[in-house]
Amino acid sequence: MPFKKLGSPTRNFSAKPGLQEEDLQTLRTLFAQHLKYSLAKDEYTATVRDSYNALALSVRDALIDRWIETQQTYYRQDVKRVYYLSMEFLIGRTLGNAALNLGLNDEVRELMLQLGYKLEAIEEIEPDAGLGNGGLGRLAACFLDSMATLGIPGYGYGIRYEFGIFAQKIRNGYQVETPDNWLRYGNPWEIVRPEYLYKVQFYGNVHEYLDQHGNLRHDWVNTQEVMALAYDTPVPGYGNNTVNNMRLWSAKATREFNFECFNEGDYDRAVAEKAESETISKVLYPNDNTPEGKELRLKQEYFFVSATLQDIVRRYKKTHTTFDQFADKVAIQLNDTHPAIAVAELMRLLVDIEHLSWEKAWSITTRTFAYTNHTVLPEALEKWSVDLMAHLLPRHLQIIYEINRRFLDEIRQKYPNDLEKIRRLSLIEEGPTRMVRMANLAVVGSHAVNGVAAIHSELIKQTLFKDFYELWPEKFQNKTNGITPRRWLRLCNPRLSKLIDEKIGEEWVTNLYELKKLIPYADDAAFQESWRKVKRENKLALAEYIKSRNHIVVNPDSMFDCHIKRIHEYKRQLLNALHVVWLYNWIKAHPYEEVTPRTILFAGKAAPGYYKAKLIIKLINSIAEVINHDRDVTEKLKVVFLENYSVSLAEKIIPAADLSEQISTAGTEASGTGNMKFALNGAITIGTLDGANIEIKQEVGDENIFIFGLNVEQVSALRQRGYQPWMYYEQNPELKQVIDMIASGYFSPSQPDLFRPIVNSLLQGDYYMLMADFADYVRAQKQASEAYRDVHRWTKMSILNVANTGKFSSDRTIQEYADEIWHAKPITIEMPENTHAKKTLEHAE
Structure with a gap:
């Protein structure tokens, strides 16, 4: 050149x-x-x-x-700004x-x-940015895109993980974790901001004293300090001039190198402080099965929260001399419970550093924060031991105690004789190990609390936060999740995007309800033919990828049945695996009967310390090994596990999918967004009445989705009666055959007992009720197979799924947040005529 x-x-x-x-x-x-x-x-x-x-x-x-x-x-x-605090931002690749x-x-x-x-x-x-793991992080990324597209003054704040969560390798069927060194060659999209370097404190003790005016003051002293260094990434809106900011924090040592130790020959100690400090931003979600892992997890959460709030206060003080307008100019959204320590940290900054009265500081704090709950699973509602909090964040424990004291005083006045309610509402859980309930802190410290799908929002009001809802019903809202149509149709599926443009224009990119204009074409023979051609080209591309990565040849005319998400028992990849074995047995037993050919695709990572989920991955791969080498079924059934699931891999799979597996136990999936992505790309959902599946069913129509299984009320009733999974095993011969094959070592002949822990968990507990839902799942799968063989019907279902996904745009979700929680207004950015000639900045960011 x-x-x-x-x-x-x-x-x-x-x-x-x-x-x-x-x-x-x-x-x-x-x-x-x-x-x-x-x-x-x-x-x-x-x-x-x-x-x-x-x-x-x-x-x-x-x-x-x-x-x-x-x-x-x-x-x-002097706009009101929205700050979105999240442990994850699963942004994928940025160039496209x-x-x-x-x-x-x-x-x-x-x-x-x-x-x-x-x-x-x-x-x-x-490389995919190693900044997230699952739906929580991808939602945060979609929200940043929508804020910029809508012109909402928004900022994402999180951690710049050096190694992400991990790179997944599948070796001999097992998940093996290796470092995700996504920053190995640098990141051209980020800009380091050394001028924004904040001190974050840990450990130490609190010195209490009276100032010259007789006010009680607290100094947090004798602390260990870590520096938080800002890295900024631009977030452009679609078709406008808005470019918002994602600011991520990297941990840096206050002392890079101890020269005195080096001179004494203690080379390890010379760099030990740097290594220990910078561990904080090394890995997303370190294994917290050990005390050290728990401490590092809490360190991470406080590290990014403290740096973020210091940055927010700095920005506010540039144009304001008092804190009277803080809550009018600042909205902070807590994306799940991870950043909940922010409530105590803002109180510390306002009371200890800015010397506001407790009452004024609390009024500002509660008008500033809003909290999104993403789960009803106890494991995700973080609790930290009082001992750990006292050791790591002693001042924050004092603040939490004071918040709790004042809060419970109000509760005692309202419910003077209800000790059980007071116990449930308390920020401190009493027991052999006293725990700080971070979700309770988030609810008490926020002016709004929302779930992320209609059913989930009702569940948190009826169960998880029932006492809080009775106390503050006005706090609770629903904000059904959404996805950005820019990445999840326009970018990832250019063939379908082009076909839609040619038929109804391009307005759908920023107004997804425009897709309803496709409804009149659902029965149009020529349009259906074009629709099928697009899908087949996408499937051919994915088939080529599978061949190159997994060395498995799949039939592009088979049904691509896709189950791609984080591996967890409640997401029930195991139920899918049981159906795979059932289907394998059925094909073997009926060699001359018509069968819908299937390629069943799995992808997802299991947490490094999650033994059961990792064993499920091994089971899926062992089943695949048997099926893919059995000539009796080779033209009818293939099973593929695609390793190292990521945003960019999802962008390959979703446009090619025919069937979308959304099969969590009813009442466990808060919303899900994978279900929305698949529907937007023309895949048909097979799922339970859980999360956003319910709203997808309402939008696309009962005839364009395959629903099975117990609903929330039935799950609850069955638990109360006493669930006996063994009964389903004894009464269903086909299910018994599947379980017995796994138990006997059919799929693990060299280790016959390898999967015995899975079998035992199904027969002796089965908390997520796979055995109860199995028969109905098989029924729904048969319906899906029958529908797929009717080409006209399936194509119509596919078109109508796309046409009716308008509700599931993250633009709609963010507009609801802006109007009903943040009270933030869109701002139009006008570019000066000679932008490049402008050399000076009125305000550095």
Whole structure:
């Protein structure tokens, strides 16, 4: 490529639809300059990775002016800002999404073609950002996209994990965890902000004293300190000038190197403090089965919360001299219970550092925070031992005690003789080990509490937070989750996106209800044919990926039956596995009967310390090993486990899926968003009446979804009567055959007892009621097979699923949060005519 000596090139882009030659030329110039001046490469030495980095930096350049102008506008207009605190932001890859939202995807593709690259090959260079694990983190990423697209002044705050959660390898059928070194080659999308470096304290003790005015003061002293360093990533809105910010914190030692220890020959100790401090931001969700793991987990949560709140207060104080307007200018959303320590930390900052009265500080705190609950499972409602809190965060324990004392005083006045209610509402759980209930702290310290699907929001009012709901019914709301249609249709499924554009236009990208215009075409023969062609091309692409990665040849005309999500007992991948064995047995027993060919796809990670989930992965792979080598079923059934599930892998699987497995036990899945992604891409849901499945059923119609199993009330009633899973085993010969095959070592001949723990858990407890739901699950699977063989009916169902997913846009969800919880207004960002010439910043961010 020729390199010209250029001045400072313009980075302004037209953002007009379609390929714009002027934008292409600007991009070409930026690419050449970055390749030479940022990477020190020329056309002879540049690698494919260099080309990716030069392209990423060029697209990032297109964001910078908008990014700066967005922040300047927020300051000039003194807007109310929304801060979204989350332990996870599962953003996936950034290049494609940024180019799409900027309107530069055609130019990016054309430039790569001119340079001799396929854009898809360049995109594969970018690793998925190791910033999340499951639906919680992906929801946070969708919300950031929607806030920017709607023009809501929003910020994401979290941790810059150096190694993510882990990279999953499947070896001999087992999950093996290896470091996810996603930052090995750097990250061209982030900008380090060394000017924003905050001290975060741990351990120590609290010094109490009276100041000169006789006020009781508290100094947290003799602490260990870790520095939080900010890394910023731009978050562009679609088709507008808004570029919001995601700020992630990296832990840095206060002392990089102890030279005195080094000189004494103690080389390990010379770097020990640095290593210990920086462990905080190494890995997402360290194994907390040990005391050390629990302490590190709490350290992580407090680390990012403290740095974030210090940053929020700093930003507020730049334009305000008192805290009178703080709650009018700041909205903080706690994404699940992980950041709940923020309630105590904001109180510490306001009372101890800013010297506000307790009453004023508490009023500000409760008007600022809102709390989203994502689960009713006890394991996810964090509790920390009082001893650990006293050791690690002694001042915060004092503050929590004081919050609790004042709160329980109010409760005693309202319910003077109800000791059980007082016990349930308390922030402290009494027992052999006294625990701090973080969910209770979040509820007490917030002005709004929401669930994430209609049924989930009702469940938390009826069970989990029943006492709080009776006390403060006005606090509780529902905000059904959503997904961004930009990434989950426009970007990941360009073939279907193009077909929809040709039929109804492009307005659906920012108003998903526009997809209802597809309904009149659901029976149209020509449109159905085009729809099936798109699906088959997507399936061919996935089949090629499976062949290259798993060395398994799958039939693209088979039903692609997909179960992709975090591996957990309540998500019931094991129930799916039981059906796989049932189907295998049925095909073997009926060799001449018509059967719908299936390719059953699994993907997902199990937590490193979750033995049962990891054994389920091994069982699935052992079943696959037997089935995929049995010639009797080779044309009718294949089972594939795709390793290292990620956003980018989901973007390959979901457009190709025919059947979407959403089969959690009723009452356990708060919402789910995978169900929405599959439906938006034309897959049909097979699922229980759990989470957002219920609302999907309401939207798409009973005839366009396969529902099975016990509902929430039936699950509860069965538990109360005394659930006996053995009874289902004895009464259902087909289920008995499946269980006996697993128990006897049919799928593990070299270790016949390998899966005995799974069998024992099913027959002796079966908390998630797989045995109770098995027969109805098989019935629903038979219905799905029958429907798939009716090509016209299945295609119509697919079209109507897409057409009726408008409700499940994260744009709708965020608009509800903004209107009903945050009270934040959209802001239009107007770009000055000569943006690039603007050299100075009125306000650094």
